[in-house]
Amino acid sequence: MPEIILTDKNFENEVIKSAIPVLVDFWAPWCGPCQIQGPIIDELAKEAATAKIGKLNVDENQATASKFGVMSIPTLMIFKNGSVFEQMVGVQQKNALKKKMEEAAK
Amino acid sequence: MPEATKTINIIIIGSGPAGYTAGIYAGRAQLKPLLFTGEEPGGQLSWTTEVENYPGFPDGVQGPELMNKFRDQAEKFGAEIVDAKVEKVDFSARPFKIWSSGKEYQSRAVIIVTGASANWLGLENEKRLKGRGVSSCATCDGFFFRGKDVVVVGGGDVALEDAITLAKVAKSVKIIHRRDCLRASEFMQKRARENEKISFVWNSEVIDVLGDQKVAGVRVKNNQTSEETEIKCDGVFVAIGHHPNTEMFKGQIDLEDRFGYIVLHGGSRTSVEGVFAAGDVADFKYRQAVTAAGMGCMAALDAEKWLESQN
Numbered sequence: 001m002p003e004i005i006l007t008d009k010n011f012e013n014e015v016i017k018s019a020i021p022v023l024v025d026f027w028a029p030w031c032g033p034c035q036i037q038g039p040i041i042d043e044l045a046k047e048a049a050t051a052k053i054g055k056l057n058v059d060e061n062q063a064t065a066s067k068f069g070v071m072s073i074p075t076l077m078i079f080k081n082g083s084v085f086e087q088m089v090g091v092q093q094k095n096a097l098k099k100k101m102e103e104a105a106k
Numbered sequence: 107m108p109e110a111t112k113t114i115n116i117i118i119i120g121s122g123p124a125g126y127t128a129g130i131y132a133g134r135a136q137l138k139p140l141l142f143t144g145e146e147p148g149g150q151l152s153w154t155t156e157v158e159n160y161p162g163f164p165d166g167v168q169g170p171e172l173m174n175k176f177r178d179q180a181e182k183f184g185a186e187i188v189d190a191k192v193e194k195v196d197f198s199a200r201p202f203k204i205w206s207s208g209k210e211y212q213s214r215a216v217i218i219v220t221g222a223s224a225n226w227l228g229l230e231n232e233k234r235l236k237g238r239g240v241s242s243c244a245t246c247d248g249f250f251f252r253g254k255d256v257v258v259v260g261g262g263d264v265a266l267e268d269a270i271t272l273a274k275v276a277k278s279v280k281i282i283h284r285r286d287c288l289r290a291s292e293f294m295q296k297r298a299r300e301n302e303k304i305s306f307v308w309n310s311e312v313i314d315v316l317g318d319q320k321v322a323g324v325r326v327k328n329n330q331t332s333e334e335t336e337i338k339c340d341g342v343f344v345a346i347g348h349h350p351n352t353e354m355f356k357g358q359i360d361l362e363d364r365f366g367y368i369v370l371h372g373g374s375r376t377s378v379e380g381v382f383a384a385g386d387v388a389d390f391k392y393r394q395a396v397t398a399a400g401m402g403c404m405a406a407l408d409a410e411k412w413l414e415s416q417n
């Protein structure tokens with residue numbers, strides 16, 4: 001599934017109300033490690049055909065970032081049934097994310 | 107991915123400036139190097155934004171962008187890149203053995219370029235509150251502390267640079283340092299002292315990070331008077347230096363006593379013939395991207411020569 005650009009506006013519909021788990025990458029353009037994480041997320045989205053993956057720019061969507069207490073980027077969260085299933089701080093590798101997504105899908 | 111049983115010419119462990127440069131040279135020498143990126147593809151420069159002193163970029167370049175270019179160049183010349191970490195090595199017999207993601211690899215030569223990683227205070231609550239106010243990346247996370255009070259732990263150039271970065275958004279920045287003077291360069295000290303938002307807490311060690319769901323403060327102990335006090339803050343930025351990533355090589359190659367840097371002999375040779383090292387993992391003096399790259403080149407050339415001599 002192509003990745004979704006998440007915003008304060010569509011977060012509720014795309015993530016909180018989603019029927020399947022969603023992996024969200026909280027990032028910002030000025031953050032070095034986020035630029036390492038970005039392509040990993042892109043690749044994951046390409047490979048994992050059934051997974052739902054989105055990116056949220058914390059600079060432009062501060063309400064959502066602060067609602068979930070993001071204070072360090074990149075932060076990756078997996079949402080399941082409307083709540084946080086898993087939270088990871090710092091760059092995460094593709095395989096680790098895959099595994100976590102599979103767990104969430106169980 | 108290569109067969110685990112096939113012997114590879116060169117395995118490169120690490121993907122910072124030293125690793126990719128070794129990959130470029132070994133690739134051009136037709137050695138078909140296999141390069142493991144580890145958990146931090148691109149190495150330390152991935153953590154920074156603007157790099158202003160890498161030659162060839164008069165207008166500066168973004169760290170991650172520079173490292174992506176290094177990677178492309180290594181791949182172009184035939185380096186095979188594996189996005190995984192090396193878990194174990196055995197240098198006691200040749201070919202050398204290396205394990206990654208549960209697979210065994212055999213290699214005739216090895217180049218160690220595992221670089222250095224940031225030190226943490228090693229406190230239980232520091233770990234618990236990572237990403238909840240505890241950070242080691244001021245440029246990444248300063249944004250979340252707009253109008254807030256933060257502390258920076260450390261006294262070197264990086265600590266002061268972090269403090270100056272944070273002072274642009276935070277309400278106040280306290281630098282907590284173990285000594286009564288700074289290790290940082292005169293230039294950085296002057297800039298920090300002239301900044302009205304920055305103040306110093308001397309002779310003090312952070313002994314605990316306070317806060318339930320997020321950071322609320324730190325407990326510090328004055329190492330002259332043993333007096334303990336609490337400092338309220340929303341963010342704790344740790345900048346207390348780096349350590350070489352050599353844990354995995356203990357008992358396999360000679361490491362220097364104090365901090366565990368790899369000891370080099372004449373260029374890039376380690377104490378084990380056929381194992382070479384380069385960059386921050388073996389250099390506590392210069393620690394620059396350009397020197398790491400230069401050393402990576404040396405290691406690849408040395409390894410190439412050595413492999414030829416074995417034929």
Ligand SMILES: Cc1cc2nc3c(=O)[nH]c(=O)nc-3n(C[C@H](O)[C@H](O)[C@H](O)COP(=O)(O)OP(=O)(O)OC[C@H]3O[C@@H](n4cnc5c(N)ncnc54)[C@H](O)[C@@H]3O)c2cc1C
Binds near residue numbers: 119124190385395
């Ligand atoms: C915030 C910051 C800003 C900086 N700014 C500058 C600057 O402006 N200019 C400058 O010249 N220098 C700068 N430096 C210093 C520069 O980044 C380093 O000197 C340089 O990156 C060292 O390169 P290296 O290849 O030796 O190792 P590193 O860059 O440390 O890379 C080490 C690599 O080894 C890998 N690794 C570690 N363990 C394993 C394992 N078990 N298996 C596989 N791989 C592993 C890691 O994933 C990583 O890819 C900065 C450093 C920091 C932290």
